[in-house]
Amino acid sequence: MKAEIITIGDEILIGQIVDTNSAFIAKELNKIGVSVYQITSVQDDKTHILKAFEAAESNVDIVIITGGLGPTKDDITKTTLAQYFEDTLVYDEAVLNNIKYLWKNFVKQPLLQVNIDQSLVLSKATALMNTSGSAPGMWIEKNNTIFISLPGVPFEMKELMNSEVLPRISNKFKRPYILHRTLLTYGLGESVIAERIKNWETALPDSIKLAYLPNLGRVRLRLSSTGFDKTAVIEGVDAQIETLLPLINDVFVGFEEHSSIEQLIGNQLVKLGKTLSVAESCTGGKIAENITAHGGASAYFKGGIVAYATETKIEVLKVAPELISEYSVVSSEVAEAMAQNVKTVFNSDYGIATTGNAGPSKGDSDAEIGTVYIAIATPDAVFSQQFNFGKQRLRVVQKAVTMAFTLFQKEIFKK
Amino acid sequence: MKAEIITIGDEILIGQIVDTNSAFIAKELNKIGVSVYQITSVQDDKTHILKAFEAAESNVDIVIITGGLGPTKDDITKTTLAQYFEDTLVYDEAVLNNIKYLWKNFVKQPLLQVNIDQSLVLSKATALMNTSGSAPGMWIEKNNTIFISLPGVPFEMKELMNSEVLPRISNKFKRPYILHRTLLTYGLGESVIAERIKNWETALPDSIKLAYLPNLGRVRLRLSSTGFDKTAVIEGVDAQIETLLPLINDVFVGFEEHSSIEQLIGNQLVKLGKTLSVAESCTGGKIAENITAHGGASAYFKGGIVAYATETKIEVLKVAPELISEYSVVSSEVAEAMAQNVKTVFNSDYGIATTGNAGPSKGDSDAEIGTVYIAIATPDAVFSQQFNFGKQRLRVVQKAVTMAFTLFQKEIFKK
Numbered sequence: 001m002k003a004e005i006i007t008i009g010d011e012i013l014i015g016q017i018v019d020t021n022s023a024f025i026a027k028e029l030n031k032i033g034v035s036v037y038q039i040t041s042v043q044d045d046k047t048h049i050l051k052a053f054e055a056a057e058s059n060v061d062i063v064i065i066t067g068g069l070g071p072t073k074d075d076i077t078k079t080t081l082a083q084y085f086e087d088t089l090v091y092d093e094a095v096l097n098n099i100k101y102l103w104k105n106f107v108k109q110p111l112l113q114v115n116i117d118q119s120l121v122l123s124k125a126t127a128l129m130n131t132s133g134s135a136p137g138m139w140i141e142k143n144n145t146i147f148i149s150l151p152g153v154p155f156e157m158k159e160l161m162n163s164e165v166l167p168r169i170s171n172k173f174k175r176p177y178i179l180h181r182t183l184l185t186y187g188l189g190e191s192v193i194a195e196r197i198k199n200w201e202t203a204l205p206d207s208i209k210l211a212y213l214p215n216l217g218r219v220r221l222r223l224s225s226t227g228f229d230k231t232a233v234i235e236g237v238d239a240q241i242e243t244l245l246p247l248i249n250d251v252f253v254g255f256e257e258h259s260s261i262e263q264l265i266g267n268q269l270v271k272l273g274k275t276l277s278v279a280e281s282c283t284g285g286k287i288a289e290n291i292t293a294h295g296g297a298s299a300y301f302k303g304g305i306v307a308y309a310t311e312t313k314i315e316v317l318k319v320a321p322e323l324i325s326e327y328s329v330v331s332s333e334v335a336e337a338m339a340q341n342v343k344t345v346f347n348s349d350y351g352i353a354t355t356g357n358a359g360p361s362k363g364d365s366d367a368e369i370g371t372v373y374i375a376i377a378t379p380d381a382v383f384s385q386q387f388n389f390g391k392q393r394l395r396v397v398q399k400a401v402t403m404a405f406t407l408f409q410k411e412i413f414k415k
Numbered sequence: 416m417k418a419e420i421i422t423i424g425d426e427i428l429i430g431q432i433v434d435t436n437s438a439f440i441a442k443e444l445n446k447i448g449v450s451v452y453q454i455t456s457v458q459d460d461k462t463h464i465l466k467a468f469e470a471a472e473s474n475v476d477i478v479i480i481t482g483g484l485g486p487t488k489d490d491i492t493k494t495t496l497a498q499y500f501e502d503t504l505v506y507d508e509a510v511l512n513n514i515k516y517l518w519k520n521f522v523k524q525p526l527l528q529v530n531i532d533q534s535l536v537l538s539k540a541t542a543l544m545n546t547s548g549s550a551p552g553m554w555i556e557k558n559n560t561i562f563i564s565l566p567g568v569p570f571e572m573k574e575l576m577n578s579e580v581l582p583r584i585s586n587k588f589k590r591p592y593i594l595h596r597t598l599l600t601y602g603l604g605e606s607v608i609a610e611r612i613k614n615w616e617t618a619l620p621d622s623i624k625l626a627y628l629p630n631l632g633r634v635r636l637r638l639s640s641t642g643f644d645k646t647a648v649i650e651g652v653d654a655q656i657e658t659l660l661p662l663i664n665d666v667f668v669g670f671e672e673h674s675s676i677e678q679l680i681g682n683q684l685v686k687l688g689k690t691l692s693v694a695e696s697c698t699g700g701k702i703a704e705n706i707t708a709h710g711g712a713s714a715y716f717k718g719g720i721v722a723y724a725t726e727t728k729i730e731v732l733k734v735a736p737e738l739i740s741e742y743s744v745v746s747s748e749v750a751e752a753m754a755q756n757v758k759t760v761f762n763s764d765y766g767i768a769t770t771g772n773a774g775p776s777k778g779d780s781d782a783e784i785g786t787v788y789i790a791i792a793t794p795d796a797v798f799s800q801q802f803n804f805g806k807q808r809l810r811v812v813q814k815a816v817t818m819a820f821t822l823f824q825k826e827i828f829k830k
């Protein structure tokens with residue numbers, strides 16, 4: 001059961017946007033037992049799109065196409081599909097009614113001919129109703145391959161995947177169970193970990209695949225396995241994890257699946273009945289943003305202060321000016337004061353603070369670029385650590401955020 | 416002058432990561448006149464990779480490959496390249512010295528055989544020195560096609576692109592000039608804009624391509640043109656923009672190139688000598704984070720408060736409890752109080768505030784999910800607007816951030 005994803009649009013090939021649709025589609029297909037053989041991004045060019053369709057048809061069972069379904073002249077996916085399938089376009093009444101409904105109730109602008117033409121679909125296709133937009137999806141079967149065309153706007157694509165595409169694929173095919181489990185580690189490079197678990201890795205059965213994913217100081221180890229007997233797949237992978245864990249005990253942080261580190265933290269805080277607030281200098285709001293990206297954060301997250309300027313640290317976070325002049329604004333003393341005071345300001349049980357110099361220029365302190373102090377205030381103590389995260393601004397910020405969550409997670413899980 | 420980007424790694428095809436490397440590479444290649452024909456993501460599978468190499472070689476002049484160069488067993492790009500070019504791997508002394516230097520000064524862990532083996536390169540290749548990691552890039556010429564292999568870790572890939580790949584391509588080829596200019600609009604759907612500028616679009620010369628990019632309430636119009644006479648390309652596009660602008664005057668927000676809306680705002684604040692602070696409820700720090708993502712923000716950004724809980728709005732932002740009980744926490748009155756008070760807390764000239772209900776559950780107010788109030792406090796006034804951004808949490812947040820910047824930009828550019 002193999003699929004190819006084809007994303008259509010010059011904006012991808014000139015680097016104007018990052019193709020996030022493919023990752024979403026791939027993840028969802030994996031969950032229902034369909035593996036993705038290839039992802040191909042092609043230009044808004046008929047010849048090129050036709051070539052991609054042909055190549056995909058020879059390689060896979062399911063071709064999912066996104067993009068190029070809009071009402072403007074640069075959108076050519078539908079006419080190209082018609083040519084590929086030697087088919088004509090016909091109006092779909094249900095789709096047209098949906099468009100009229102959307103225009104009347106939400107768009108509130110005149111319905112133009114190009115909007116009406118959005119209800120044209122291939123005569124051989126099953127139209128997939130897009131309740132959030134005017135471009136319908138299409139499901140077309142040819143010999144042994146299914147072509148599915150979806151709009152490129154991410155939330156419309158996602159809705160159609162969930163409401164139409166995944167249920168239809170699930171009904172039509174007997175699919176294996178695909179399992180990925182990812183172990184997060186922090187503190188050792190991938191080659192050292194590989195050396196350490198060499199014997200274990202060599203003894204892995206062929207049915208289980210191991211991948212090393214290093215990024216920003218973390219190494220993730222992913223175990224993958226596929227099979228029609230779901231229980232056997234899970235038990236097989238679990239057995240391997242059980243023998244792996246003792247080997248990486250000192251660097252193992254947690255499992256990634258189904259929950260990011262922020263979600264693990266949130267769940268644990270709810271369990272403990274504790275609350276958190278954050279004071280961010282160099283991370284500029286990114287810690288708060290990651291926490292609040294998950295619904296339900298208001299149960300444990302009291303809020304945050306982005307204390308970018310030194311005067312903000314003094315005036316809003318009540319850090320003593322003497323502390324700053326004695327130790328500098330980028331110091332463990334100031335980080336700890338920020339963590340403790342933000343706890344007080346927000347009346348929370350825990351506080352996280354960052355202060356550092358992310359570059360490119362030195363800012364309000366003489367600290368070397370890349371220097372970051374992270375402090376954690378607990379209900380009855382405070383501690384901090386110094387790091388150097390290199391010279392590239394966005395990387396420094398991202399590493400600091402990752403490390404803040406890692407330190408905090410260790411703290412709240414040791415209870 | 417055409418290129419294909421091949422990204423290798425199961426993590427892309429199972430949707431575990433979003434492939435951001437391709438967008439970066441595509442953008443940089445475009446800047447030096449190389450257009451990207453296709454982006455292909457393939458599994459860590461030798462047969463599949465070889466097939467992708469062959470297809471790319473028949474289509475393009477330059478093949479850029481990322482990923483699969485690590486020291487662990489799942490990394491097979493190098494041996495696959497050796498097979499494709501019928502070549503052997505040899506140790507590169509300069510690369511080995513670099514690895515030894517990195518291990519001694521930064522990694523500070525024992526140098527293993529797998530680390531030493533990272534200095535193996537194809538005998539026919541020019542090694543491209545990776546000063547931040549152990550995996551060198553490679554430049555291999557075959558007939559009329561150049562294969563360039565780069566590590567998949569984004570910052571290592573970026574460094575090698577800038578220090579080695581782009582200069583070498585620029586030296587080797589005479590390249591055309593590629594121009595993209597993108598106009599940001601807000602307030603009309605793409606079909607209405609298309610209808611309005613129909614005559615202008617029909618009269619566009621063949622050398623200029625127009626694309627409509629709708630997203631989250633904004634429509635971007637991109638004009639693209641290519642040619643060896645740079646001045647003629649620029650003048651041709653500028654002339655079209657000059658006749659286009661009067662047609663979309665009421666919805667035109669600005670140009671996207673070289674600067675995001677946050678950078679435009681930052682530059683303008685510096686020019687005006689004014690400062691900004693933000694109070695964020697439903698946007699959870701994302702406005703602050705977008706502002707501080709750019710170096711130099713400390714010149715105009717005083718800081719922000721993430722006032723997630725109602726009590727934070729009262730205690731930290733000093734919003735009167737009576738205001739909240741009378742109008743509800745999601746109201747224009749509270750948004751305006753937040754914007755004015757955050758200005759006072761941070762002693763800034765401008766304040767931006769958001770309060771709303773992003774879902775999935777209703778939280779501290781009865782406001783419908785998707786309802787967001789955005790307020791702007793200026794040096795001498797305050798105003799706010801109500802929006803409904805739909806039911807999907809992340810989309811509500813992103814739309815609110817976009818809209819906050821749009822409103823604020825209009826405000827500071829009208830002076």
